[in-house]
Amino acid sequence: MTVKSMNINNVLLFSIGPLGSAVLSLITLPIATWFFLPEDIGRLAMLQVIMSFSVLMCGLGLDQAYVREFYEVEENKRASLLKTVSLPGLFIIVGLLAGSFISPWSISKMLFGVNAGSLTFFLLIAIFCAFNIRFLSLVLRMNERGLAFSISQILPKVVFLLFLGVYILFEFESTFKLLVIAQTISVLCVFLLFSFNARRQLCLALRADFDYKKLKMILVYSIPLMGGGVSFWGLTATDKFFLRAFSSFEELGVYSVSMSFAGVGLILQAIFSTIWAPTVYKWSAEKCSTNKVKKVIDSMVVIVVLLWAGVGVFSWMVPLFLPQSFQSVQSILLVAIAYPLLYTLSEATSVGIGVKRKSVYSLIATVVALVVNVIGNYFLVPRHGAAGAGVASALAFFVFFVVKTEVSVRIWLEFERFKMYLFIVLLLVLSVLINILFFSSKEVVIVFLVFFVAAICSYKRQLLVFCSLLKDNMPSALKGRRDG
Structure with a gap:
């Protein structure tokens, strides 16, 4: 197979994920409108916004730095690079989630207007999985495993859609908690699948050295990237926060x-x-x-x-x-x-x-x-x-x-x-x-x-x-x- 055809095939394989995910998103939420109230759909939107913001902030831009540095380091040092860029954010997010869980304030009340410890619990699990998915997806992408990458992007939409089907088929009471459970389990499934597909790289990373000197150099590059990412996230999420606050x-x-x-x-x-x-x-x-x-x-x-x-x-x-x-x-x-x-x-x-x-x-x-x-x-x-x-x-x-x-x-x-x-x-x-x-x-x-x-x-x-x-x-x- 020629280099040109390989490139075309790679593009096609990596395109399956974004395209499939977009198509499934196009049909999933309209289906949910027939079973759930508009305000519960709105709360689900807030959940997704908070998940994306948590991944963005705790990642410190190191996910983009991983992509930037991947081909710059020797192949036998890529496991060390993965460990170096992922651990800081992992420690931050675990600390924040632990603090949120023991906080005297109700996270679910502030975000969703519903005071329920179970909603906070599911939210924290979803955020933890989403953070790890971000880095694991890059491992598959950089190792040119296009099909595995695409399947893992489509899977959460499929799982969420299956849950909607079960809810409707068995006539569950339509509550926001059901939507949170479906969202959490969908990202949990992807996290487990990504972990399995990237198990070799994960095992190598666990045994690799943590490069403090490399981290210091990378942070100089990644922190400004995080600033740009936060700005764009704000551009796409501002409307939802204003609707939450003023409507x-x-x-x-x-x-x-x-x-x-x-x-x-x-x-x-x-x-x-x-x-x-x-x-x-x-x-x-x-x-x-x-x-x-x-x-x-x-x-x-x-x-x-x-x-x-x-x-x-x-x-x-x-x-x-x-x-x-x-x-x-x-x-x-x-x-x-x-x-x-x-x-x-x-x-x-x-x-x-x-x-x-x-x-x-x-x-x-x-x-x-x-x-x-x-x-x-x-x-x-x-x-x-x-x-x-x-x-x-x-x-x-x-x-x-x-x-x-x-x-x-x-x-x-x-x-x-x-x-x-x-x-x-x-x-x-x-x-x-x-x-x-x-x-x-x-x-x-x-x-x-x-x-x-x-x-x-x-x-x-x-x-x-x-x-x-x-x-x-x-x-x-x-x-x-x-x-x-």
Whole structure:
């Protein structure tokens, strides 16, 4: 098997996980809405936010440092590297969890509005498993075990879905505790599977030396990365905290379901991120013509514009899959989709930041967008609830997209942006107005259908280029799969 086909097969294997996870997320939460109350769905969203924040903070950015240093150290020292980067965070998280467990304050009451020691217990187990999953997943990724990595990403969604099926089949009483149990057992299963798949590396790490000197050097690199990670986490989680503080768990539940439907955009992001960065860095190293990059950017603009408009055209179908209490998801989806689509588009338009190794500008863009998100949520959530949170998030990611794009243009590659900004701004304004003012489903469909047709006519040349790119690259991809 050729190197090229191996690379294609690796991409396909590693893509199965993000794609499968996104698809399962797209169907799991809507199913849960028929069995659980909106406020319980909102509490589940808070649980997931706290899990991701705990992993991010306690990891100290050392997970990213592990990826950065993996190929820089000799193969026989990689076990020591794993031990060195994972133990500090493990000690921190065990200490924090122990402190939380014996705390006189009710963690579950503060987070979920429910005073129950069992909920705190399950939360702590879920956080512990999630932290270890993060490092174990990187072991599989760096050792190029794509299938094992992907299966372990899909497994928690499958287990959670199975639990929902059992709850519904045997008519369990629909309580938030059942959701917490399903979430905890799903991450516990993944933790056990990851531990089994990485057992060889874990055994070697246990016997390896802990390198204090290496840790000190790595922390200089990792701590700033953690700062950027916290900023981006804040950008994606601010809306949920404002809904928790200034609205209700019911509105948070509605918003979470809207974001779940918007997960169709995350599928695009998963595919593009897997392929784009390695490809463009290779082109840069080989001094290829920048016209290639411009063609990809044009293609991504077309995809994002048409996908956003298409969501508007078919938004009338969303209420068919949800109970009456979640009907507002239809309009909130139009602003919720802005996060995955604009983030994905920014990956293409801001590639110069990575090429020129100016990552500080990404951090600046994130912080600026975070400030916009906080201000937007502060003013909009108390008045408009979930719709206000969606609007604030959409505006914040628009700012994130524009700042990164303009910086990249100035430090690396200039390209035409007027039409791109025009269509994105029009989509954003339409989506915001639909959430702030009242529009019937029929009016929304007509407006977005007209926009969809106008976009096709305006981007006819770029669509032809995109089809040409697919035609040129599909045969080699299929050949790679056959050779594999």
